[in-house]
Amino acid sequence: MNRISKSILMLFFLTSIMACKKDNESIDDEKPKIDLTAENAFPKQCSQIKRGESFKFQMHLSDNVALGSYSIDVHHNFDHHSHSTEVEECTLDPVKKPIQPFTMVKSMDIPGEPKEYIAQLQIDVPADVDPGNYHFMVQVTDLSGWSTQRGISIRITE
Amino acid sequence: MSRSFLLFSLFFIQGSFLNLYGQEKLEREIDLQEVRVDGNRYKHAMEGPLSVSYIHIDSLQKFQGGSLMQTLSRIPGVGSIGIGASQSKPQIRGLGFNRVITVENGIKHEGQQWGLDHGLEIDQYSIGSAEIIKGPSSFMYGSDAIGGVIRLSSVQEPEEDGVNGSLNLIAKSNNGTLGSSAQFVAKEGKFVFGGGITHLNYGDYRVPTDTVYVYNYAVGLKNNYVRNTAGRETDFQIRGGYITERFSSIIYLSNYDTKLGFFANAHGLEPRGVNTALYDKSNRDISYPSQKVNHFKIINRNYFETDDQKIWIDIAYQRNNRKEFNHYVAHGYMPAVFPDNMGIPEDLERLYDKSIYSIHVKDQFTKGSHQITVGGSAEIQHNHIGGWGFLIPEYDQRAAGLFAHDQYSIDQNTMLYAALRYDYSHNQSKAYRDWFESETEDGTRDKILRAEHTSKTFNSLVWGLGLAKQFGTIEAKLNIGKSFRNPATQEFASNGVNYHYYSYDIGDRNLSPEQSYQADLSIGWRKEAADIVITPFYNYFSNYIYLNPTSRFDQFHGAGNQIFKYSESKVLRYGGEINANFRFVKDWKLEVLGEFVKSKQLSGSKKGYTLPFSPAPSVLIGLDWYPKIHQFLNGTYFAVDCKWTAEQNNIVPPEEKSPSYTLFNFRAGTDFKVNNSVVQLRFQIQNLLDTKYMDHTSFYRLIALPEQGRNLILSARVPFGKK
Numbered sequence: 001m002n003r004i005s006k007s008i009l010m011l012f013f014l015t016s017i018m019a020c021k022k023d024n025e026s027i028d029d030e031k032p033k034i035d036l037t038a039e040n041a042f043p044k045q046c047s048q049i050k051r052g053e054s055f056k057f058q059m060h061l062s063d064n065v066a067l068g069s070y071s072i073d074v075h076h077n078f079d080h081h082s083h084s085t086e087v088e089e090c091t092l093d094p095v096k097k098p099i100q101p102f103t104m105v106k107s108m109d110i111p112g113e114p115k116e117y118i119a120q121l122q123i124d125v126p127a128d129v130d131p132g133n134y135h136f137m138v139q140v141t142d143l144s145g146w147s148t149q150r151g152i153s154i155r156i157t158e
Numbered sequence: 159m160s161r162s163f164l165l166f167s168l169f170f171i172q173g174s175f176l177n178l179y180g181q182e183k184l185e186r187e188i189d190l191q192e193v194r195v196d197g198n199r200y201k202h203a204m205e206g207p208l209s210v211s212y213i214h215i216d217s218l219q220k221f222q223g224g225s226l227m228q229t230l231s232r233i234p235g236v237g238s239i240g241i242g243a244s245q246s247k248p249q250i251r252g253l254g255f256n257r258v259i260t261v262e263n264g265i266k267h268e269g270q271q272w273g274l275d276h277g278l279e280i281d282q283y284s285i286g287s288a289e290i291i292k293g294p295s296s297f298m299y300g301s302d303a304i305g306g307v308i309r310l311s312s313v314q315e316p317e318e319d320g321v322n323g324s325l326n327l328i329a330k331s332n333n334g335t336l337g338s339s340a341q342f343v344a345k346e347g348k349f350v351f352g353g354g355i356t357h358l359n360y361g362d363y364r365v366p367t368d369t370v371y372v373y374n375y376a377v378g379l380k381n382n383y384v385r386n387t388a389g390r391e392t393d394f395q396i397r398g399g400y401i402t403e404r405f406s407s408i409i410y411l412s413n414y415d416t417k418l419g420f421f422a423n424a425h426g427l428e429p430r431g432v433n434t435a436l437y438d439k440s441n442r443d444i445s446y447p448s449q450k451v452n453h454f455k456i457i458n459r460n461y462f463e464t465d466d467q468k469i470w471i472d473i474a475y476q477r478n479n480r481k482e483f484n485h486y487v488a489h490g491y492m493p494a495v496f497p498d499n500m501g502i503p504e505d506l507e508r509l510y511d512k513s514i515y516s517i518h519v520k521d522q523f524t525k526g527s528h529q530i531t532v533g534g535s536a537e538i539q540h541n542h543i544g545g546w547g548f549l550i551p552e553y554d555q556r557a558a559g560l561f562a563h564d565q566y567s568i569d570q571n572t573m574l575y576a577a578l579r580y581d582y583s584h585n586q587s588k589a590y591r592d593w594f595e596s597e598t599e600d601g602t603r604d605k606i607l608r609a610e611h612t613s614k615t616f617n618s619l620v621w622g623l624g625l626a627k628q629f630g631t632i633e634a635k636l637n638i639g640k641s642f643r644n645p646a647t648q649e650f651a652s653n654g655v656n657y658h659y660y661s662y663d664i665g666d667r668n669l670s671p672e673q674s675y676q677a678d679l680s681i682g683w684r685k686e687a688a689d690i691v692i693t694p695f696y697n698y699f700s701n702y703i704y705l706n707p708t709s710r711f712d713q714f715h716g717a718g719n720q721i722f723k724y725s726e727s728k729v730l731r732y733g734g735e736i737n738a739n740f741r742f743v744k745d746w747k748l749e750v751l752g753e754f755v756k757s758k759q760l761s762g763s764k765k766g767y768t769l770p771f772s773p774a775p776s777v778l779i780g781l782d783w784y785p786k787i788h789q790f791l792n793g794t795y796f797a798v799d800c801k802w803t804a805e806q807n808n809i810v811p812p813e814e815k816s817p818s819y820t821l822f823n824f825r826a827g828t829d830f831k832v833n834n835s836v837v838q839l840r841f842q843i844q845n846l847l848d849t850k851y852m853d854h855t856s857f858y859r860l861i862a863l864p865e866q867g868r869n870l871i872l873s874a875r876v877p878f879g880k881k
Contacts, residue, residue: 027766029809068709071718076494080431081487086374098494105490105597105718107711139660139720145707145763145811147720149373149660151429 031146032063034138036086043136046090048155051102052127059119061140066113068141072121076101077133077153090153093132102129102156113143131158208624208637209680209693211236211290215313218285219840219875220827224330224866226282230308232799234735234753235292235693237773241857242387243333243363243866244418245277249855250292251695251733252755252772253305256646259295260308263410263457264472266299268514268539270480272550272646274857279414279453279478281393283326283339283356286313292735293678293695294641297577297622300535300559304641304674312410315343315350315401322879323352332869333363333387334441342879343397350408351398358391361441362419366850366867373861375429380438384863388442389418404463414453419444424861425484428658446505447484453477470533472518482508486546489657490717491596500593502546509544529565534558541647546593549656549663550648551609553587557644575624575637583616583644587651599714606715608653616671618642635680645669649703649724655717662716663705664723673700687742694734701726706764707811727762729769731755749780756808767810771855774806774816787828792836794828806854814860819851838875845869 036044038060049055061067078096102125110117136152211233223229227238227246239254240246248258260267260278269279288310295303316322323342329335341354362383370377379385392415399408422432425447437445455476462469484507486496496504520533539555561579568574589611595603622639652665675698682691706725711718733755740748754775757768782797805818824843829836848868852859 029807029815069711071711071713071720073490073718075488079485079487080433101494103491103494105713107713107716107718109710139711139718141707141709141711141720143709145709145720147660147707147812151373151375 028065028142028144028146030064030142031148032061032067032140032142034140034148034150035060035062036150036152043152043154045086045088045152046154047136047152048157049125051125051129051131051156051158054122054124057119057121057123059138059140060116061110061119062116063140063142063146064115066115066143067110067117068143068145069107069109070119070138070140071107072104073106073135073137073139074102074104074154075135075137076103076130077135078130080133086150086152090133090155096132099130100128102126102134125156129156131156208291208293208295208678209635209691211292213288213290215286218282218288219326219838219873220825222282222328222840222842222871222873223844224333224335225277226280226285226288227278227308229282230288230290232751232778233290234737234751234778235733235755236290237855239274239771239855239857240277240853241275242384242418242421244358244360244389244391245275247271247277248306248308249771249773250290250306250308251753252731252757252769254771254855256302257305257643258308259299259303260310261299262310262455263312264459264470264518265455265457265474265476265516266302266537267455268476268512269451269453269478270510270512271302272648273480275420276449276451276480279416279451280310281339281354281356281391281395281412281414283328283337284312284341284354284393284395284412285310287311292693293637294622294639294674294676294697296581296618296620296641296643297561297563297579297639300579300581301557301583301616301618301642301644301671304643304672312395312397313341313343313352315352315408316345316879319345319347320879322877323354324875324877326873326875328358328871328873330360330869330871332866333360335360337391344879345401348400348402349398350401351396353396354394356391356393358389359442360390361388363387364867365864366848367864370423370861370863372424372429372863377423377429378434380434382867383438383441384421385432385434385437386419386422386445386448388444389416390444391416391418399459406459406461408459410455410457410459412453412455415451417444417450418448420447420449421858421863422447424858424863425658428660429861447482447507449483450481452479466523468522470518470520470522472516474516475514476516477513478510479512480508480510481506482545482547487657490655490719492594496546500546502544506545507547508549509542511542511544512539514539527567529567531563531565532561534560543590547657548590548592548608548654549652550654551587551590551612551651553585553647553651555583555585555647557581557583571628573624573626575622575626577622577639579620581616581618581620581642581644585612585614585616585644585647587612587647596717597714609651612651612667614645614650614667616644618644618671631683631685633680633682633684635678637676637678639676641674641676643672643674643703645671645703645724652724653715655719656722657717657719659722660719661705661707661722662712662719664721666724666726669703669724669726670701672703674698674702675700688738688740690736690738692734692736695732697731699729699731702729702759702769704764704770706762708763725762727764728760729757730760731757731769745784745786747780747782747784749778749782751778751780752776759810764810768808770810770813772806772808773855774804774818776801776803778802790831792829792831795826797825799823799825803851812860813854814852814862816852816854816859819849821849821851822846836877838877840871840873840875842871843868844871 139149141147224243237249238246291307321344326339328337337358339356343352364382395412457474460471516537518535522531536558559581563577566574590609624637626635736752738750778801780799806816827840
C-alpha cells in the first residue's frame with residue numbers, strides 16, 4: 001500500500017505541475033526598480049538637507065517594460081514611526097511634537113514610456129520648518145501597475 | 159479549456175479507480191472531507207443538484223484550526239483569506255469577500271465582508287453542522303452568493319425530553335490559546351431551549367522566522383512572536399422555542415465579541431517602527447493597532463406544515479460593530495497634531511456600524527412529479543462610519559428578491575431542476591468630506607469631497623438549471639446557471655486614500671451588477687471500499703469587478719498615492735476538485751483531496767493576468783488508522799495529512815509570487831470511557847515540521863510574513879445528557 005500511495009502521490013505531483021506550468025503568457029510580472037546606489041542619487045539614507053535652501057532630488061528608475069509615473073512624499077518622523085525601508089539606521093532625535101513640520105507631496109508622470117529614467121526635481125525647503133528627522137518616500141509604477149516604494153530617512157538641519 | 163487541465167482531471171479519474179476492490183465494511187463516518195454521494199439526498203435539498211459538502215460538529219472538533227474557515231479549508235475547493243492566526247474569511251474556488259455568503263440558521267451573516275483585515279464573526283464552537291455549496295447560488299440567496307455558500311446550523315434539539323450538551327476545553331501551543339466552551343440543548347414537552355458560552359484567550363502567535371522584511375525594512379521578532387497579535391473572544395448564545403410535528407418557532411440569540419491586535423510593525427503594508435521594550439514586555443497584551451468587533455444576532459425561525467404545503471419564515475435582526483484603534487499618524491495633508499476639537503477619540507481610526515433587518519419566506523408544495531418552491535426575501539441595512547480614517551461612506555440599502563424553483567423527478571433515478579429569481583436593490587450612500595484641508599490643483603487649500611451623495615438601483619434576473627442522475631453506483635449532477643452580485647458601496651462610491659496600502663482607491667459610479675455564468679459537474683462513485691467525487695467547473699464573468707492598480711499617482715486627491723481604480727473585466731475561470739477515500743485495508747483509510755483553480759482576465763487593462771488572491775493548486779494525502787486498543791477507548795484514530803501546495807506564479811499587481819510548500823499535520827484522538835460518561839480527547843500537531851511558508855491568500859503575504867509555525871492543539875470534550 002505504501003508503494004501505491006507513493007506512486008499516486010508522485011503522479012499527482014506530476015500532473016499538478018503540468019497543470020500549472022502551462023498557459024503562462026508573456027505578461028509583465030516584474031516590478032520597477034529604484035536604484036539608490038547610483039552615484040548621483042539624492043537623497044540617500046541618512047542624507048542631511050539644510051532648511052531655507054533647495055536641493056536636487058535625483059532618482060534612477062528602471063523597469064523591464066515601461067515606466068509609468070513616480071511620486072514623492074516627505075513627512076516628519078518626530079514620533080519615530082519609521083517607514084524607512086533601508087537597512088542602515090540613522091541617528092534619531094528624541095520624540096518631539098511637531099509645530100510646523102515640512103510636508104511635500106508631488107507626483108509626476110514619466111513621459112514616453114521609457115525603460116529607464118532619471119527623475120530630477122528642484123525642491124525648496126522653507127526656512128521656517130521644524131528641523132529634525134524626516135521620511136522621504138519615493139514610489140514608482142510601471143505601465144502594468146506594479147509599484148515599488150522606498151522610504152529613506154533624512155534629516156533637515158538648521 | 160486548456161489541455162493540461164483536462165489531463166489533470168483525466169488523471170484523477172484514472173488514478174482513482176486503481177485498487178478499489180477491498181472488502182472492508184464501510185464506516186459511516188462523517189468527516190471534514192465527506193461529500194455525501196447518497197443518491198437520495200438531492201431529492202430533499204433546496205439546492206437541487208448542486209454538490210454540497212456536509213460537516214458535522216465532531217469533525218469540526220477533530221480538525222479545528224484557529225478560526226472556523228481554517229477548520230473548513232481542508233475541504234477541497236474551500237479556502238480562507240486570513241489575517242494572523244485567528245481570523246479568516248471564506249474563499250470558495252478562488253472567490254471570496256462579497257462573492258461568498260455565510261448563512262447561519264437561514265439568515266445571511268452580514269459583517270464587513272469586503273474588508274481584508276478581519277474574519278468571520280461566528281463562534282466556531284456553537285455550530286452543530288456546516289454545509290458548503292461550491293458554485294453559484296444566487297438563485298437561492300440572491301446577490302453575493304456568486305461564488306458559493308457556507309451554511310451553518312446550530313446543534314439540533316433533542317428528539318426526546320431531556321438535556322444534552324458538551325463541555326469543551328481547548329489549548330493551543332503556538333499562541334498559547336486557552337479556551338473553554340459549554341453548550342447545551344434541551345427539550346421539555348413541546349418546548350425547547352438551549353444556550354452556550356465560549357471564551358478564548360490567546361497570545362501573540364509564532365512564525366518560523368526571527369526577522370520579517372516589510373519592504374526591505376527588517377523587523378526583528380523576539381522569540382519568533384508576531385508582535386501584538388494576541389486576542390480575546392467571548393461569545394454566548396441562547397435559544398428557546400416551541401416545536402410540534404407540524405409547527406415550530408424558535409428564537410436564536412447570539413453575541414460574538416472579540417478584541418485583538420494587529421501585527422504592530424505593519425499596519426496594512428506600511429512598515430512601522432515600534433517601541434520594542436514596551437511591545438515585547440508581554441505576549442498576551444493587546445496594544446495599538448487593534449480592533450474590537452461585536453456581532454449581535456437574533457433570528458426567529460418558523461415552520462408550518464399543512465397536508466400539502468410546507469412554509470418557512472425566518473426573521474432576523476443583526477448588528478455588526480467594528481472599531482479599529484491606532485495611534486494618530488498624519489499622512490499626506492493630515493495635520494501633524496490631532497486637533498482636540500474633533501469630537502472623536504484620538505485612537506479611533508475607523509468605525510463601522512451596520513444593522514440589518516431581514517426576512518426570508520419560502521413555501522413548498524407538490525404538484526404531480528413536481529416539487530415547487532416559491533419564496534421571497536427582503537432586507538434593510540443601515541451603515542454608519544466613524545473615526546478619523548476614511549474608506550467607504552455611510553450608506554443605506556434596501557433589497558428584495560422573489561424566486562421559484564421546480565424540482566421534477568422523471569423517475570427514481572433522474573431529477574431535473576429549474577430555478578428563476580429576480581432581485582431588486584437600492585443603495586443610497588451619503589456624501590463625505592475630509593475633516594482636514596489638502597492642497598488643491600489651483601494652489602488653494604480645501605477640504606476634499608471624498609464621496610458624493612449617490613443613489614443606485616440594481617435589478618437582476620438569474621436562473622439555474624440542473625440534472626441529477628444515478629447510474630448504479632455512479633451519481634452525476636450537472637448544473638448550469640447565471641448568478642449575480644450587486645456592486646458594493648466601496649466599488650462605486652469610494653474616493654479615499656488607503657494609507658496602509660499606499661493606494662488611492664476610486665470607485666466607478668457606472669458599474670453594473672456583476673454577471674457570472676457557470677457550469678458545474680459532479681461525478682460521484684461510491685462503493686464500500688472506496689468513494690470518489692470529482693467536481694470540475696467552468697465559469698465566465700462578463701464583468702468581474704476588481705480594484706485595478708493603475709500606473710498613475712494622484713498628488714491632490716490621493717496625497718501622492720498610486721491610483722487604484724475599481725474596474726470591470728471579462729474573466730474566465732475553471733478548475734475542479736477531487737475527493738477520494740479508500741478503505742482497502744481493515745482499520746485504515748487513505749484520502750486524496752485535490753483542488754485546482756485557474757482564472758484569467760480576458761479584457762481590460764489587466765488582460766492576461768489572473769485575479770487577486772488566486773489560490774495555488776494543492777493535493778492532500780491523508781492516512782488514517784483506527785486501531786482497537788482497549789475496551790474503554792472507542793473511536794481511537796491516528797492520522798497524518800501531507801498537503802502539497804504548488805507555487806503560485808500567476809499574480810496580478812500588487813501581489814508577490816509564492817513558492818510551493820509541503821505541510822504535515824498529525825491528528826490523534828480517542829473517546830475515553832469514565833464511569834457512565836465519555837471524554838473525547840482530540841490532539842493535533844499542525845505544521846508538524848515547523849515549515850516556513852507563505853500562504854498566497856493570506857493578508858500578510860504582501861509583507862512576506864510567514865504563516866503560523868508548529869502548533870499543538872489539545873481539546874477535551876465531555877458530552878452530557880442523552881442524544
